[in-house]
Amino acid sequence: MELWDVGVLMAGMMGGLAGGFAVWMIGLAAARRSCPECGQFLPRWRIPANRRQLLWGGDTCPQCHCEVDRHGQKVECSR
Numbered sequence: 001m002e003l004w005d006v007g008v009l010m011a012g013m014m015g016g017l018a019g020g021f022a023v024w025m026i027g028l029a030a031a032r033r034s035c036p037e038c039g040q041f042l043p044r045w046r047i048p049a050n051r052r053q054l055l056w057g058g059d060t061c062p063q064c065h066c067e068v069d070r071h072g073q074k075v076e077c078s079r
């Protein structure tokens with residue numbers, strides 16, 4: 001493999017990563033969600049509370065501890 005091949009490959013990978021990251025950031029910025037149960041704004045940056053949140057996204061309301069999926073639908077309330 002020639003050196004410029006590696007360069008093109010790396011550039012492509014970095015471009016793909018950067019593009020994906022940009023889309024992800026825009027998605028996060030646009031999705032300012034609030035709790036469907038109590039209306040509390042959900043934190044944009046959170047540590048996933050469980051494996052489903054890690055895999056699929058979603059939040060836990062800091063006020064009433066309802067779980068909300070990535071579409072803002074209530075999953076379950078632990079209260």
Ligand SMILES: [Zn+2]
Nearest residue numbers: 035038061064
């Ligand atoms: Zn809530």
